[in-house]
Amino acid sequence: MKTPIKVILVDDHAIVRAGFRMLLSTEDSIDVVAEAERGEEAWQLYLKHRPDVLIMDLSMPGIGGLETIRRICNKDSDAKILAFSVHDEMVYVNRALDAGAKGYISKNSAPSSLIEAIQAIAAGNDYIEPVFLKNSIDQIPETDYKAIIESLSPREFDVFLLLAKGLTAHKISEDLCLGYKTVANYGTQIRSKLKVSSVAELVHIALVSGVIKS
Known part of the structure; x- marks a missing residue:
């Protein structure tokens, strides 16, 4: 057998x-x-x-x-x-x-x-x-936001996802075993790439891009 x-x-x-x-x-x-x-x-x-x-x-x-x-x-x-x-x-x-x-x-x-x-x-x-x-094969061309999200590094994507879910930088630091300043720097880089200034805007982008569900 x-x-x-x-x-x-x-x-x-x-x-x-x-x-x-x-x-x-x-x-x-x-x-x-x-x-x-x-x-x-x-x-x-x-x-x-x-x-x-x-x-x-x-x-x-x-x-x-x-x-x-x-x-x-x-x-x-x-x-x-x-x-x-x-x-x-x-x-x-x-x-x-x-x-x-x-x-x-x-x-x-x-x-x-x-x-x-x-x-x-x-x-x-x-x-x-x-x-x-x-x-x-069938998907329509991605929006600029989707293209930017695709271009994020693995760590940036992890932090983006957790920020969009409402986690604080301190909580993300704890969950990902990263320093608080490192997480904060990732957050700054992500907002810069997406040309936004607030977490609320990140959440909106994550929702319209289908990365998280409402």
Whole structure:
């Protein structure tokens, strides 16, 4: 009998993890070996279990999903990570792939898509949910704001996202393990690039660009 695919689930909602675990338990070829609710915990579990596939939510407390993907992939270039998120905008897909993820699917996708994605990534292939591939072809030209957001560095994007969600610079400093002055400098750079002067304007740009939901 073929050895099951070892999977780690990373999501900050216990009920969500329970639902996914139940779904995956119906598939004999997949074995959920551990769960984590924060990126920091996911890294430790990754080192312990060395899973075939790590399923990573992007929106979590602490360092968040994108930074967790970057840290794991920086330490292990062979890591196979599937981003599994409520976000269905291409900016998130591109950010996850740039961070090192091998695939991306939406939490609104059919249950069979999750299983298919896990199997594909475990086999060494990439997997992007077909709807995202279609959107990348059909999407209209990006606005200036979207283009600027795409051009932000990984750290700038992390800080932009947290500022747009209403976090203070002190809280962002704590969550991302960065110095307060560093976060403040990132905030200044972001506002300069977007030509705005207030957090309220950043929130508006994030909303109209689809980076966050109202």
